[in-house]
Amino acid sequence: MYYYGIDIGGTTIKCGLIKSGGQIITKDEITTRKEDNGKYILEDITKYIRKNNKNLGIKDEEIEAIGLGVPGSVLDNGVVNKCINLGWGVFNVVEEFENLLHIKTRVGNDANMAALGEYWLGSAKEFSSMVFITVGTGVGGGIIIDGKPVNGFNGAACEIGHLPIVTEDMGECNCGKKDCLEIVASATGIVRVAKKMLAEKGNNSTLKRIENLTAKDVFDEAKKGDLLSIMIVDYVTDYLGRGLAIAAGMIDPEVFVIGGGVSKAGDYFIDKIRESYKKYVFHPSKYTNIMQAKLLNDAGMYGCAYLAGCR
Ligand SMILES: [Zn+2]
Numbered sequence: 001m002y003y004y005g006i007d008i009g010g011t012t013i014k015c016g017l018i019k020s021g022g023q024i025i026t027k028d029e030i031t032t033r034k035e036d037n038g039k040y041i042l043e044d045i046t047k048y049i050r051k052n053n054k055n056l057g058i059k060d061e062e063i064e065a066i067g068l069g070v071p072g073s074v075l076d077n078g079v080v081n082k083c084i085n086l087g088w089g090v091f092n093v094v095e096e097f098e099n100l101l102h103i104k105t106r107v108g109n110d111a112n113m114a115a116l117g118e119y120w121l122g123s124a125k126e127f128s129s130m131v132f133i134t135v136g137t138g139v140g141g142g143i144i145i146d147g148k149p150v151n152g153f154n155g156a157a158c159e160i161g162h163l164p165i166v167t168e169d170m171g172e173c174n175c176g177k178k179d180c181l182e183i184v185a186s187a188t189g190i191v192r193v194a195k196k197m198l199a200e201k202g203n204n205s206t207l208k209r210i211e212n213l214t215a216k217d218v219f220d221e222a223k224k225g226d227l228l229s230i231m232i233v234d235y236v237t238d239y240l241g242r243g244l245a246i247a248a249g250m251i252d253p254e255v256f257v258i259g260g261g262v263s264k265a266g267d268y269f270i271d272k273i274r275e276s277y278k279k280y281v282f283h284p285s286k287y288t289n290i291m292q293a294k295l296l297n298d299a300g301m302y303g304c305a306y307l308a309g310c311r
Contacts, residue, residue: 001019001020001062001064001310002017002018002019002020002025002058002062002063002064003017003018003019003020003063003064003065003066003067003305003308003309003310004016004017004018004049004063004066004067004304004305004308005018005067005069005113005300005301005302005303005304005305005306005308005310006045006066006067006068006069006301006304007069007110007113007300007301007303007304008032008041008045008068008069008070008071008086008110009032009071009085009110010032010034010071010085010086011031011032012029012030012031012032013029013030013031013032013041013044013045013048014027014028014029014297014298014300014301015027015028015029015030015045015048015049015052015301016298016301016302016304016305017052017056017058018301018302018305018310019310020310020311021311022120022121022302022305022310024298024301025056026052026056027298027301028048028052030044030045030048032086034085034086034087035087036087037087037088037089038083038086038087038088041086041088042093042096042097042100043100045068045097046097046100046101049063049066049101050101060101060102060103063103064104064308064309064310065103065104065105065106065308065309065310066097066101066103066104066105066106066304066308067105067106067107067108067113067303067304067305067306067307067308067310068093068097068105068106068107068108068304069107069108069109069110069112069113069114069300069301069303069304069307070083070086070088070093070107070108070109070110071083071085071086071109071110072084072085072086072088072109072155073109073154073155073156074093074107074108074109074112074151074155075151075154075155076151077092077094078092078093078094078095078105078106078107079091079092079093080092080093080107081154081155093105093107094106094107104308105308106307106308106309108149108151108303108304108307109142109149109151109155110140110300111132111134111140111141111142111158112142112143112144112149112150112151112158112303113142113149113299113300113303113304113307114132114134114142114259114293114295114299114300114303115130115131115132115141115142115143115144115149115257115299115303116142116144116149116302116303116304116306116307117295117298117299117300117301117302117303117304117306118130118132118257118259118293118294118295118299118303119132119144119147119303119306120302120303120306121295121302122257122293122294122295122299122302123255123257123291123292123293123294124144124255124257124291127253127254127255127289128145128146128147128254129144129145129146129251129253129254129255130143130144130253130254130255130256130257131143131158131160131244131247131248131251131253131255131256131257132144132158132256132257132258132259132293133160133240133243133244133256133257133258133259133260134258134259134260134263134293135185135186135187135240135258135259135260135261135262135263136186136187136260136261136262137186137187137188137261138161138174138182138186139160139161139181139182139185139186139189139240139243139260140158140159140160140161140260141158141159141160141161141247142158143157143158143251143253145251145253149307158247160181160243160247161180161181161182161185161186162175162177162180162181162182163180163181163243163246164177164179164180165179165181165239165242165243165246166178166179166180166181166183166184166239167179170183170184170189170192170193170196171183171192181239181240181243184235184236184239185236185239185240185243186262187214187215187260187261187262188215189236190215190218190232190236190262191213191214191215191218193232193235193236194207194213194218194229194232195213197228197231197232197235198228201228202228204227204228205221205226205227205228205229206221206224206226206229207221207226207228207229215261215262215265216264216265218232218233219233219262219265219268219269222268223268233268233269233272234272237269237272237273237275237276238276239276240273240276241272241273241274241275241276241277241278241279241280242276242277242280244256244273244277244281244290245277245280245281245282245285248277248281248282248285248288249281249282249285252284252285252288253288254288254289255288255289255290255291256277256288256289256290256291257291257292257293258270258273258290258291258292258293259292259293259295259296259299260293263292263293264296266292267292269292270290270291270292273290274290277290
């Protein structure tokens with residue numbers, strides 16, 4: 001049996017045709033056309049699937065189901081509650097997509113789908129409950145319990161990036177609040193912290209010589225021993241560890257998996273989060289596994305296929 005896992009992002013849509021068992025048959029990226037409030041996006045996916053099936057000689061009936069991942073809140077009935085990055089308002093994606101292609105469809109939040117991918121075939125493969133944190137442009141997350149993503153009543157479960165925990169004045173979050181974890185712990189947040197600390201006490205830092213500073217630069221310099229960079233990493237991971245400790249206090253998962261672009265900083269990053277987590281968490285959860293994600297960019301695609309029923 002075949003499934004499509006379609007991970008819809010703000011710039012590209014990752015499309016995977018996946019066979020039962022998890023084997024990828026084809027993997028492509030198409031551009032996300034956001035004009036006219038993103039009204040061409042579902043049509044473009046439909047066209048892609050028709051063309052891909054034709055190229056491979058696969059009939060529509062051989063596609064068991066399709067899973068879509070979208071960057072926004074999703075309710076259990078398939079209604080998306082505004083995907084700002086796509087220009088979408090509130091509507092039932094499942095209904096609309098099934099009307100176009102007439103194949104059973106499921107929809108989930110993109111971070112939840114990445115979590116599900118890691119749960120199925122990645123770092124959390126051996127575990128039954130997990131909390132996934134993605135540290136990239138923003139900070140997102142997904143909760144999986146017994147193979148099911150937890151959406152929450154408002155579709156906002158595990159929005160760990162918007163936990164109100166930052167006490168210093170570090171500017172405003174995209175959501176309008178001023179205390180969100182994401183303000184300091186996303187890739188852009190890390191650069192924000194770096195610039196602030198550089199201005200205050202960065203005279204001897206090697207970061208000073210770098211133009212167009214990125215989060216990766218901060219980690220690279222910290223690994224080389226630059227004291228200010230280490231301070232920045234410590235500050236950021238202290239907050240991330242605190243965020244995980246809060247999640248543990250509510251969910252107490254078997255494993256935390258850290259993904260997203262910043263997670264490429266590897267063990268250095270994960271070890272620091274672990275250190276901070278231990279400091280803040282309630283003692284029974286102290287030794288919960290914290291692991292780096294494995295599937296990276298493909299996690300969402302796999303998760304979407306899993307949501308559609310692929311096993
Ligand atoms: Zn926020």
